[in-house]
Amino acid sequence: MTTVSPPSPGLQVRRVERRDLPAVHRIEQSVFPQPWPAGAFEQYIGRPGFLVADDGRVVGYIVADVVEAHGRPLGHVKDLAVRADRRREGIASGLLSRALDIMSGQASTAKLEVRAGNNGALDLYRRHGFSFRRRLSGYYADGEDALVLVRSL
Numbered sequence: 459m460t461t462v463s464p465p466s467p468g469l470q471v472r473r474v475e476r477r478d479l480p481a482v483h484r485i486e487q488s489v490f491p492q493p494w495p496a497g498a499f500e501q502y503i504g505r506p507g508f509l510v511a512d513d514g515r516v517v518g519y520i521v522a523d524v525v526e527a528h529g530r531p532l533g534h535v536k537d538l539a540v541r542a543d544r545r546r547e548g549i550a551s552g553l554l555s556r557a558l559d560i561m562s563g564q565a566s567t568a569k570l571e572v573r574a575g576n577n578g579a580l581d582l583y584r585r586h587g588f589s590f591r592r593r594l595s596g597y598y599a600d601g602e603d604a605l606v607l608v609r610s611l
């Protein structure tokens with residue numbers, strides 16, 4: 459379905475290990491105005507949808523999980539980031555594809571929230587088949603709206 463750049467040669471997408479957490483959290487802090495606290499990642503260690511992109515060091519990560527919504531399993535992309543110096547190489551795309559593939563074994567729909575003004579992420583998600591579902595007014599702590607996007611798995 460997607461027509462995005464292939465991930466860089468030598469890049470591996472793999473499950474997170476505990477030793478990756480400092481690097482994951484460093485990226486999180488460098489990228490988001492309201493980063494997750496370091497401890498928030500702990501609960502996802504060992505879950506199939508917590509993945510890093512690694513080319514000898516961690517250059518990006520995704521946290522995706524299957525949650526229960528209205529009595530049915532729902533894939534949820536909770537966090538995704540790539541180091542600022544490694545963007546537009548297909549790294550996020552590789553992480554997202556793998557996470558969607560993993561979740562497709564357990565759920566038939568995936569959703570995520572994205573800042574309404576995050577055009578790069580919106581483009582990425584649209585290219586991976588996500589479409590607009592609804593707007594959450596003032597969802598983020600700084601007052602920005604979130605857009606809820608969904609796609610079939």
Ligand SMILES: CC(C)(COP(=O)(O)OP(=O)(O)OC[C@H]1O[C@@H](n2cnc3c(N)ncnc32)[C@H](O)[C@@H]1OP(=O)(O)O)[C@@H](O)C(=O)NCCC(=O)NCCS
Pocket residue numbers: 461462463489537538539540541544545546547548549550551552571572573576577578579581582583585
């Ligand atoms: C959004 C983000 C994860 C994208 O990571 P990335 O590795 O650069 O993305 P990819 O290289 O896989 O991009 C795949 C496609 O997504 C779209 N895209 C990604 N970043 C884009 C940008 N800044 N502007 C426009 N389109 C963009 C493009 O279609 C791109 O394909 P192309 O490079 O062939 O044009 C990265 O910019 C990031 O970490 N941003 C800060 C954190 C963030 O916003 N996370 C998402 C939270 S919901």
